[in-house]
Amino acid sequence: MAAHQLYLLTLGELAYPNPAKGAPERVPITAYLIRTARGRTILVDSGAPAALTGAADSGNRIPGASVSIAPEDDIVARLGKLGLRPSDISLLVTSHFDWEHCGGHAVFAEAGTPALVQRAHYEHALAHPERYDPALFSFPGWEYQLIEGDTEIERGIALLETSGESIGHQSVYVNTANGAVLLPIDAIPWTSIAQTREFPEWTEDAVAANESVEKLMEFALDYRTYTIFGHDPEQWASLPASPRAFNR
Numbered sequence: 001m002a003a004h005q006l007y008l009l010t011l012g013e014l015a016y017p018n019p020a021k022g023a024p025e026r027v028p029i030t031a032y033l034i035r036t037a038r039g040r041t042i043l044v045d046s047g048a049p050a051a052l053t054g055a056a057d058s059g060n061r062i063p064g065a066s067v068s069i070a071p072e073d074d075i076v077a078r079l080g081k082l083g084l085r086p087s088d089i090s091l092l093v094t095s096h097f098d099w100e101h102c103g104g105h106a107v108f109a110e111a112g113t114p115a116l117v118q119r120a121h122y123e124h125a126l127a128h129p130e131r132y133d134p135a136l137f138s139f140p141g142w143e144y145q146l147i148e149g150d151t152e153i154e155r156g157i158a159l160l161e162t163s164g165e166s167i168g169h170q171s172v173y174v175n176t177a178n179g180a181v182l183l184p185i186d187a188i189p190w191t192s193i194a195q196t197r198e199f200p201e202w203t204e205d206a207v208a209a210n211e212s213v214e215k216l217m218e219f220a221l222d223y224r225t226y227t228i229f230g231h232d233p234e235q236w237a238s239l240p241a242s243p244r245a246f247n248r
């Protein structure tokens, strides 16, 4: 039976001085670490760029927004608290290439970590450098394994194609030792979107985003998951943080 362990990594905080439509004012920057039943170590996303560690300003990546990243919020520091080095990661899964999800990828490119992303998103991101900074995710000599659509990567761990907020975005399902969990990531960044469907202004395809919410909510019902939203400040604060394993 699957006995995966899930760890919730806090990699900083993002603040909107004038909250975007439907967005909370301050949101956590999140990533996830899965220790799998087969002994693999899977990292989902890598947080904001290390260069922003300790900085109060994200530059112009989101107009008017600022980040705060404490030294302990650095991905390498968070992994260290779990007794892991970047070279211990078996697989890096990317939800999408927005800067606060792939900003730590350079470390894993250097370590030669196997990496995986949806083909549709990879191609879209390369064609839209104005949103997806290739300096953060494209490194010579480091190739992504490109997948197409829903993919089970180990029994009880699946990647779900959830395009919309970004084209070719993917979410994650993991059947943990402490219950089944759905990680929509930015397909449902905070709880209220599931009800209001008021998608943030940076949503690339609102029709697809709506379909992805439907898909995820159906999946959550079918598999009786606990759903952890991508950037929900209240829910995130209520959950056990790494180095403690997820438990509900």
Ligand SMILES: [Zn+2]
Binding pocket: 098, 100, 101, 186, 230, 231
């Ligand atoms: Zn995000």
